Structures are given as structure tokens and as C-alpha cells.
Amino acid sequence: MKIAISSDNHLDVNQVDVNQALNFQGHWLLDHQVDSYLFAGDLFNDFQQTRAYFTRLQALLGQQTRVYYIAGNHDLLKHAPYALVEECSDPAYLHRRFVDLAGTDWRVIGNNGWYDYSFSSYANQPQRVAQWKRAYWLDSIIDQPLSDQQRMANVLQEVDKQLQAAKLAGKKVILLTHFAPAVEALGQPPANLISPRQRYFYQMFRAMTGSKRLGGLVERSGVVKKVFYGHLHGQHPTFSRHGVDYYHQAVGVRNKRINEWQTDNFFDQWQLTLKTIEL
Template identity: 45%
Template sequence: MDIPQTNWRIIGNNGWYDYSFSTYESNVEEVAQWKQAYWVDRPIVQPMNDPERMTIVLHQVEEKLKQARNQQKQVIFMTHFAPIREALPHPIVESARRQRMWEMTTAMLGSRHLGALLAKFPEVKVVFYGHLHYAQPLITVGNIEYRNQAVGVRHKNSEDWKGKSLLDQWISHLYTKKI
């Protein structure tokens, strides 16, 4: 979608994950088995595995970015899943079992390949993503601003949630930038 009276284009793609943030990236069958036991996406029926699905996403995004380049548009990219490793939390993991659980979870958080693709296009200036459920500060990698627009999760004793209501919290996390 082009923003009227500007040279900005918003490109959106829900994205997916391909295990590339995990040390289990090459163990597709093992991650898929873990996913079927524990992950919220387990009931989704698809005719391919997750890395194959992400390959389709990458192709779709690349085509849209090439179109934007050819039409000399600057790009705001929006996706659900994390596109860069820098966005992921870095928990202290105390046991081999917990490390395995963390690596399996990390496998489903997004794709480093999406971040690498976005970095190939200097037209991409801002990326909005989610999926991680907690509010984060701005992350800049190269010339791209990465913004997780999550409003946070309301937990007792959480520093993440300061609003009295969801609306208050949402308003406090709005971001505007003159373009």
C-alpha cells in the first residue's frame, strides 16, 4: 500500500518461522516433533514443513521489495514474526533440559533469513514486527529501524505494563514519525 503524496510504501507479510534462530535449524524433523507436542501452532494443517513455508514467504517478500525498488519507493515493512536475532530475549538457562526447551522455542520465533533479505534492500527503512509479546526498545541494525509494537503482557510485578487499561497501554506504545 502506498502512502498518498509520499514516496513511501507499506509492505506487509505475516511471515512464518524456519528454525533459523535455533541451534536445531538443521534438525527439521526433531523440531517438528517437538512442535506437535508443545507449540500453539501444532493444530495448523499445512502441506509442507515450516522451512518450506518460510521459503515461500521469502520469495513473496523479495518480489514486493523488487517492485518497490523499481518504483523508487521507500519501504515500511510489517510482519508478525521476529526478523532479526537481536530481537530475541537472552535468558539465562541453567540446565541442558531447559536449554533444549529454549532452543526449540527459539526455532518458532521467526527467521534470520527474513532479516538478511530486508537488509539487501536499502529501500527498507523501518520494520514493525511482533510475536514476542513483550515491549522492546528500538533496535537499529544497519540502516533499518526494527520496532516491536507489542504492548506487553500484564503480569503481577511486571515493569512491562504501566497502563491502567489495554487502551492506556496501547496509547503509551504508539509510535509516530514524520515522513
């Protein structure tokens, strides 16, 4: 069983021709005989476009390769009412669902994830962080009828339920999520944080990156062996903690202001960051 995982393609932000991307990715997956393609969020700034893309990709791949995806925060910026995001019936959408990989004892559990400010030094001041988010952070326009802490609590409750079911079924688990699940994923602070304002904004950024509680949950479960996450961009080495391997596979953004790529075109960058493993 061969699986390939990608995230954070940002086709609209990167101004990539959608048809070219779809044909390239589809034929690469077929040529390399990939059984399942997992995507860990942030394809478009529009949930409707993300869903349509994966529907088309699955049609191209036919029965050889199955496609499964979750949503990142960018996917939720448009055409993503909260109820739809939580209950979408698209068979390829893996949020709050799982799929057992045929012929193996592996189960892929998907959850978009969220954040609870726990990676920030302002974690104990949630109102202050929430106020900053409303003023400066793109996610403030996402439809959300509850606080970030409540949303993350729902994530943990759902993932815990799924992990307990996997344990009863005797499955080894791959968790597919968008946000960072462990502080090690964030690496060291940038060296150019000099002013108090820069350090303050960096801590606010960290607040929106994920939750340390998710990593703790999966490590205590005893059944999760691999976690794939995105969101952070840049290259992050795989790391292991308490028997769980954490993988990051974000393509990232390249435009006039930002260049997070190690190559000069999207297609090479997608191949470079793509994680492929055999089970």
C-alpha cells in the same frame, strides 16, 4: 503523513471488552489525526474475529484514517484455512500486498511472515524441532499443508518480489510483518535457564520466533528503511542494522499466570506500546 503501529493486542486472551477497545482505539486515532493505522498481527485467536474487528474499526474511522493489518500465529488458530490466509480479499488485509502512502514516496509492504528455526541451536535438526512443535506448541493446530521451512521460503520469495517492484517504482519501504526478522530482536536469554531441560525448551521457543533470512533479505534490498514486527511480547528497544530501523510494538498478555504489561490496564498499555511516526 502520520502512521501508528500496534501488534499483539490479544483482546480475547486479555479479556478486554471488544466494543470498549474498538471505541477507544478508534477515537484515539481520530483525535491524534493518524492517517494510517497498521497492525502487525495477533488480535484474536480467531481470524474471523480479527477481520470483523478491523472492518468495524474502519467504519468508525471513516475516510480520515486507513486501517491495514496482517495476521499473527494466534489469528490463524481458528477459522483460518491456509488458502484463505494466503488469498483473503479483505482490502485492509495487507499480507502479500502493498499500499503506497498518498503524498509520500513511501510504500508499506505487508507479509505475515513465518519461522524456519534459524534462531535456534537446533536449526540443523528440523525434524526434531517439528516433533517438539507438534507436542508442545500452540501453532501445531494451524492449518498448514507444507513444512515451516517451505512456508518461510514462500514468504521470502514473495517479499523479494515485492521489494524488487518497490525498487523499480522508486519507493522507500516500510515492511509490516509479525515474526522476528533479526536475531537482535530476541535479546539475551533469560537468566533463570538453569537445567538442561529449560535450555532445551528455550531453544525450541527460539525456533518459532522468526527467521534471520528475512532480515538479510530486507537489508540487501536497499529500499527497506523500517521494519515493524511483533510476536515476542515484552519491551524491546528499537535497533538499527545496515540502514534498517527495526521497531517492536507488542501490547502483550496480562492474566493470572503472566504479566507482560508495564501498566495496570489494557488501554494505557496500548498507548504505551503504540509506535507513532511521521513521514
